Amino acid sequence: MAATAGTPRARALSAALREARISSGIGVRALARQLELSHVQISNWETGSRVPDVETVAMILAAIRVSPAERERILDIARNVREPNWLTVGMNGIPQQLAGVVECERAAKSIVEWTPMAIPGLLQTTEYTRAIKETGGLPQTDIELRVMLSASRREVVTRQDPVHFHALISAAALHEPIGRDGVMLEQLKHLVAMAGRPNIAIQIVPLRIGWHPGWAGPFVLYEFPDTSPVVHFEHHSSGAFIPAEHDVVEYQKAVEYLCGVAMDEVESVDHIGEVIDHMEGAP
Known part of the structure; x- marks a missing residue:
């Protein structure tokens, strides 16, 4: 096998x-x-x-x-281990598929993630993650367990031999007020700090540039040193891994397109800084 x-x-x-x-x-x-x-x-x-x-x-x-x-x-x-695609429908199936996500993160040599409405999980602060989890109506103990799991997953970008992580983030995600006062400001400052790591690239995709493939939804592209790349996408109560070569190629093209319309890394950090200045200056 x-x-x-x-x-x-x-x-x-x-x-x-x-x-x-x-x-x-x-x-x-x-x-x-x-x-x-x-x-x-x-x-x-x-x-x-x-x-x-x-x-x-x-x-x-x-x-x-x-x-x-x-x-x-x-x-x-x-x-079901022989099945090439892994589609999960229903909230009960998400935790099982999450095990695959965690192992992909640990084994990958590089990860590219596109997020149109939120900060990528590997770059989230604990309070930002908690604010998102609290909207799901889960018991507090379940919320804390999920927050702890999310925090442990971030180790892949900060460990001694970290994965290369390329975050493509819509500018809309920078302005959406997630959590109580101060949570979003802390999150944006954390983004700037993480952008200073040599293994992390952050590019902001501006608004009002017309249609682009990212508007079809968020996705993550995993590249491995020893096996073929795979794509993962997750929505509120469903998720899927897509390893088929022709599909992966299409997502690689989408990444190339998004990189082309995004601000470069320096411009992106400057833009995040401007949003921070605006938040700190707001009454």
């Missing part, structure tokens, strides 16, 4: 197996002895370089004694 290694589903499966084993308190070598397998095989499955079949996944889950609900969740990923 090596052909599926590196796909978002395969990455989600490897992460699920790894986290389930760690939660059980069983080491890789101990699990390998219990199953009479090589510890290298276990490691390959947990890193995503190899993909186990459904029967093997079931055997692993039985050995580490996961809960029935967790067992079914992980087996569902394994059963």
